[in-house]
Amino acid sequence: AQSVTQLDSQVPVFEEAPVELRCNYSSSVSVYLFWYVQYPNQGLQLLLKYLSGSTLVKGINGFEAEFNKSQTSFHLRKPSVHISDTAEYFCAVMDTGRRALTFGSGTRLQVQP
C-alpha cells in the first residue's frame, strides 16, 4: 500500500523568503507524484507533477519540486514567496497502473508581510 507523509502541518514564512514544503512517500512499485494547492474556499488545483524523466519538475506560479528516489521524497520549493501563495498544499502519490491518488495530510503555508 502507498502512503504519503507531509512532516509540517504549518509553515510560516515572510514575504520574499524561500520556502520548502516536505513530502515523503512509501510505495512498493513505481509511482507518479503530484503537488496540489487549495486556496481558501476553493477546490484543489494542480501545481506540478512527476511522471518520469527529469527529476526536477517545474510548475505554475514559480514552484518546483525534485523527485529523489533513494530518499523517497518529493519536496516542493519556491525561491521567493508572495502573500498570494498563502494556501494549503497537498502532496499526492499514485502507483503506476492505478487510477486513484493517495494524499498527504497537507501543509498550510502562511506568508506574512
Next chain:
Amino acid sequence: DVKVTQSSRYLVKRTGEKVFLECVQDMDHENMFWYRQDPGLGLRLIYFSYDVKMKEKGDIPEGYSVSREKKERFSLILESASTNQTSMYLCASTKGGAGREEQYFGPGTRLTVT
C-alpha cells in the same frame, strides 16, 4: 476549461437522514472520484468510478454508496447520515487511462450533520 460542479456549497442535515451529494463534469471524463477532507487528515478517497455503472471502493467507503448512471454525473449517498460524517466533500474527475492525467476538483460541499 474543465468544470466540475457540486450541487451545494453548504448543507445541513439531521442524523439519520438520507443525503445525496451530486457532482457533474463537462469534459467527458471517464474517471470520477469522491473524497472527504478533514483537518489534519488531508483528502481520503471514498469511492471512484471509471465508467458508467462501474464503481470501486476507496479507502473509507463505510457508510457511503455511489451511483453513476450517466458519464457526466457521479452521486455520493449517505444512507443514514451520522455526526461523524460531518466533513468537506470534494468531487474530482480525470480522463481515462492509468492515472497520468491531472484530476480536476469541484469547489466542495461542506456537510454538517446535527
